[in-house]
Amino acid sequence: MSEHEFEVNGVRRTVSADPLRRLLDVLREDLALTGTKEGCGEGECGACTVMIDGEAVNSCLVPVCQVQGARVTTVEGAGLESVQEAFLEEGGAQCGICTPGLIVMTRAWLDTCEREGRVPDEAEARRALAGNLCRCTGYGKVIASALAAAAEGGER
């Protein structure tokens, strides 16, 4: 066990945990932030996507020792409201397990587009969300939701 200090959704946290404990488990079990879901646990499905210092990652593949001093953003974090609204309005969710990951990934994608001066279009959306699997196979509405979020200027 060792102490790990990092920021989650703007709040400073100190967690005592095995250094190789998955960030996913720290978020869900130690910090009671259960918005982040576990899908495959192997980095294939994207359900557990969170941002570390603004970059999307699979939290099942990140040991807590690697977020020391970092800023972690989960689906509960600030700045995701407009994307959540877009998914609500477009019906971009069915059973809901993949939804938090899709929302975080959409936010990360829109941030990247803005940073790199790229126009978010459908091809880009499909590419950005390729690592987020939906087993209800509702991809049509998921892409529509991401594009609706983009159309609103992707504002935070």
Place this chain on the structure above:
Amino acid sequence: MSAVSPTSLDAALAALTADTVVLAGGTDLMVEFRTGRTRAENVVDIWRVDELRGIAAEGDGLRLGALTTCAELVRDPLVRERAAILAEAADEVGAEQIKNRATLGGNLGTASPAADLNPVLVALDARVELVSTQGKRELEADAFLRGYRETARRPDELIGAVLIPPPRKRRSAFRKVGTRRAQAISKVVVAATVELEGGVVRSVRAAAGSVAPRTVRLRGLEALVGQQPSADAIAAAVRAVDVTPIDDVRSTAAYRELVLRRVLVTMLGRLCAADE
């Protein structure tokens, strides 16, 4: 479970022992730990060793820190200019979430036969810089990748950087064949570079993944050197390529062998098309 997270290269090297497991971006090892295929004991986490990061010009070539992520390879203008197929391969490694974490050094150190970057490194004649408390040494990528998940790294060494030679006039190509475009482990992955001079092949270097227990340099193609690259010469060279693919959950040996040869014929044909 036990792990230490040094923040300097000296401290990381000092922490290495005979049975250390070196952890970089975790995209492979975190799954290995969970399934028990690799014991999560004596882990040295190098993620915060900043000396292992960074992309820099070295002469007309490149020096890429071992912790360079696939995402960094994709967006770096210098990499795109001097090692375009490395950026291309890095873009196809997996989803955005994986590219943000998976590292160049991790690809080499894990030495999976399905690794997408390793055939590119062999095709580019890249060298692997290994560091230890004793100093540095360099190995060709092909010599570094010794076998199935086996490398020439000694337990007291870390991969420090990858050195890419100047591109000269080499043309290059990369092709990954997987079940889907994003987030698929390769059924077959191929990278090649060709240099022509006066209509004659001056050099060929090609390598493939997922067709043998290790990333394999396709030496059979090197018989093209000194020849005019006619369709017949290319076909003969491709026939001479020797690989040992297997049947597994992702594909069959027969499919892999057929696709490899067809990809090679097309790829070499294009790379050897009339001088511009």
